[in-house]
Amino acid sequence: MVKLDAMENPYLLPQQLRDEIARAVADGEINRYPDPAAQQLKRSIAEVTRLPSGMEVLLGNGSDEIIQLLALAVAKPGAVLMSVEPSFVMYKMIATFVGMKYVGVPLDKDFSLDLSAMLEAIKSERPALIFLAYPNNPTGNLFDAYSVRKIIEAAPGLVVVDEAYYAFASDSFIPQLGHYDNLLVMRTFSKLGMAGLRLGFLAGSPAWLSQLEKLRLPYNVGVLPQLVAAKLLRHHDVLLAQAENIRQERARMLAELNTVVGVRTYSSEANFILLRVAKATQIFDGLKQRGVLIKNLDGGHPALADCLRVTVGTRQENAQFLSALQDTINQLA
Numbered sequence: 001m002v003k004l005d006a007m008e009n010p011y012l013l014p015q016q017l018r019d020e021i022a023r024a025v026a027d028g029e030i031n032r033y034p035d036p037a038a039q040q041l042k043r044s045i046a047e048v049t050r051l052p053s054g055m056e057v058l059l060g061n062g063s064d065e066i067i068q069l070l071a072l073a074v075a076k077p078g079a080v081l082m083s084v085e086p087s088f089v090m091y092k093m094i095a096t097f098v099g100m101k102y103v104g105v106p107l108d109k110d111f112s113l114d115l116s117a118m119l120e121a122i123k124s125e126r127p128a129l130i131f132l133a134y135p136n137n138p139t140g141n142l143f144d145a146y147s148v149r150k151i152i153e154a155a156p157g158l159v160v161v162d163e164a165y166y167a168f169a170s171d172s173f174i175p176q177l178g179h180y181d182n183l184l185v186m187r188t189f190s191k192l193g194m195a196g197l198r199l200g201f202l203a204g205s206p207a208w209l210s211q212l213e214k215l216r217l218p219y220n221v222g223v224l225p226q227l228v229a230a231k232l233l234r235h236h237d238v239l240l241a242q243a244e245n246i247r248q249e250r251a252r253m254l255a256e257l258n259t260v261v262g263v264r265t266y267s268s269e270a271n272f273i274l275l276r277v278a279k280a281t282q283i284f285d286g287l288k289q290r291g292v293l294i295k296n297l298d299g300g301h302p303a304l305a306d307c308l309r310v311t312v313g314t315r316q317e318n319a320q321f322l323s324a325l326q327d328t329i330n331q332l333a
Contacts, residue, residue, distance in 0.1 A: 001288075002291055002293065002313065003293050003311075003313075004293060004310050004311040004312075004313050005293045005294050007137075007165075007190075007191055007271055007272050008190075009191065009192060009195070009239075009243075009271070010246075010313040010317060011245070013193070013238065014238060017231075017232075017238060024231055025224060034219055034222050035226065036218050038221055041221070041226045042056075042057045042201075044230050044234065048233050048236045049174055049203065051174065051177075052174070052175065052178045054178065054205070054206075055203055055204060055205065056203070056206045057201050057203050058202040058209045058213060058216065059199065059200070059201050059221050060199075060201065061198045061199075061200070061221065062198040062199065062200045063186055063190075063200040064094075064200075065200065065220065066200050067090055067091065067094050067131070068094050069212060069215050070129060070184075070212070071094050071095060071098045071100060073211065073212055073215055074100075074158065075098040075099055079101065079129075080100065080102075080125045080126065080128060080129075081094075081100045081102050081103070081128065081130075081131070082103045082104075082121065082122070082127035082129070083105075083130065083131045083133075084105050084118070084136070085105065085106050085107065085301065086107070086111075086138060086303050087131070087133050087138075088133050088164075091131045101125075103121060107136075111266060111303075112141065112143065112144065113147045113151075115144075115147040118147075119150065119151070122156070126156050126157075127156070127157055128158070129157055129160065130151065130157070130158070130159045131162055132151065132159065133162040133164065134162060134171075134173065135169050135268070135270045137165070137272075138272075138274060138297055139274050140268030140270045141267055141268065141269065142170065142269040145173075148161065152183050155182055158182050158183075159180075159183055160184045161183065161184070163187045164186075164188045165191055165269065167239070167240065167243040167271075168191070168243055168246060168247055168250070174203060177203060183204065184204035185203045185204065186200065186201070186203075188200040189232075192239050192242075193242060194229060194232060197224075199221065199229050246271050246312050249312050249313070249315060249318055253312060253322070254268070257273065257325075260325065260326060260329065261329075262329060263275050263276075263325075263329075271311060272309050272310060273312065274308075274309050275308050278306060279332055280305075280308050281298050281299075282328075283308065283329065284296040284298075284308060286328030286331065286332065287324050287328055290327060291320070292324045294310040295308065295309040
């Protein structure tokens with residue numbers, strides 16, 4: 001199968017860098033517990049992200065663990081976790097797991113933020129925790145930065161800007177961390193090419209992170225993920241070059257998809273594209289029969305009726321997808 005369903009980086013590392021990692025892993029002390037504070041890795045992250053002075057980093061086993069840790073930190077009877085709909089499904093799932101009330105505020109029809117609805121919901125629900133995916137998953141768009149700032153200013157609790165797709169986007173809230181006492185920024189390196197390492201981080205004021213560290217399970221990031229991630233971040237330029245290739249392929253795919261009759265695309269600042277097409281589930285099945293796996297979102301949320309999501313792959317993979325899509329549409333016509 002051409003695997004375009006999970007927002008993964010499709011490129012392998014250069015052979016020389018793979019050899020460097022192999023040597024480093026061979027010398028890794030896997031008989032010992034990892035550094036519980038992961039100090040070297042945190043320094044590397046602070047450097048490559050240009051973390052503002054005075055801000056710190058908390059590490060997680062991917063973003064999911066950090067979302068759960070944040071929810072556990074604020075969970076109490078009546079506490080509300082808020083996000084927008086549709087967005088990353090784990091916000092709602094984890095709120096349910098920890099016993100919080102979840103409130104999802106609908107996006108506008110074009111998937112932009114409905115600022116007035118968000119501000120009204122914040123006023124009435126008084127959420128302890130708000131997650132905003134920036135860019136949003138599964139829609140791919142980058143919310144209006146002014147609206148995000150207004151939400152941060154109105155929120156009585158924490159606002160977490162989830163920048164899982166930062167490498168493909170044109171904006172970030174990391175430079176804003178020192179400007180808002182209730183702002184945290186969450187990122188994962190999974191989309192950048194480290195999905196198998198399961199490494200995410202939360203950036204923000206030590207006033208928050210020192211408390212959140214009390215909930216983090218010890219040794220949650222193993223010896224090998226720490227070692228390999230630190231090595232890769234010393235070659236951050238290689239990963240960013242791959243991300244640039246993905247951005248260029250994304251633009252090419254959007255242009256190609258916009259020529260396909262019956263397909264509506266949505267602008268994306270992530271490494272995937274959301275499209276709407278009649279008979280979405282039949283097209284999803286047709287693509288599978290032709291060896292291409294994407295994500296079927298039809299039925300997952302009312303706003304995503306007839307929607308499919310395709311990860312941007314290599315040029316060859318994208319060409320196979322486009323060919324299979326056209327063949328499937330022609331067959332169903």
